[in-house]
Amino acid sequence: MTDLHALYRTDYAAWAKRHVELLRDRRFNDMDIEHLLEELSDMSKSERRELESRLLILIAHLLKWEYQYQALSERWREFKGDSWRATIVEQRKQLAVLLRQSPGLKSVLAEAILTAYPDAVDLASKETQLPPETFPALCPYPAEQVLKDGVYPGSAEATQSGASPHDGR
Numbered sequence: 001m002t003d004l005h006a007l008y009r010t011d012y013a014a015w016a017k018r019h020v021e022l023l024r025d026r027r028f029n030d031m032d033i034e035h036l037l038e039e040l041s042d043m044s045k046s047e048r049r050e051l052e053s054r055l056l057i058l059i060a061h062l063l064k065w066e067y068q069y070q071a072l073s074e075r076w077r078e079f080k081g082d083s084w085r086a087t088i089v090e091q092r093k094q095l096a097v098l099l100r101q102s103p104g105l106k107s108v109l110a111e112a113i114l115t116a117y118p119d120a121v122d123l124a125s126k127e128t129q130l131p132p133e134t135f136p137a138l139c140p141y142p143a144e145q146v147l148k149d150g151v152y153p154g155s156a157e158a159t160q161s162g163a164s165p166h167d168g169r
Contacts, residue, residue, distance in 0.1 A: 059120035066153030
């Protein structure tokens with residue numbers, strides 16, 4: 001086992017710093033390639049997990065907005081959906097930051113939406129107590145609508161972008 005292998009297990013920060021030095025000096029043969037590849041792979045997996053997690057929460061709230069907001073606001077005159085709106089705004093902002101910091105994630109955005117959607121339906125169903133069949137089988141929101149500030153399902157802009165509002169929810 002090399003010193004770098006041992007350092008990886010005992011002091012990750014020092015291991016990473018040492019690799020920066022080795023890269024700057026172009027001393028590729030001295031690098032701990034095995035662990036470096038593992039770390040790089042884990043970084044991309046971590047970013048992908050964060051993207052899907054934020055999409056899951058955002059899409060679940062968009063579904064709740066579209067399928068339950070109208071019924072709640074009619075029943076409870078004071079219900080304005082402020083907490084849902086806040087969550088939608090927050091997740092959109094966090095996704096914008098994530099995509100700005102990791103622009104490569106844009107290429108997997110549509111796939112990540114497809115992956116997150118079934119769990120978003122499950123979450124929305126559990127939180128609203130509506131049956132899962134209430135929600136479309138496939139995500140009704142294109143990526144642009146999912147990410148665009150100020151767009152909520154059922155609004156004129158959302159309808160123009162391809163989503164269909166559902167009345168009487």
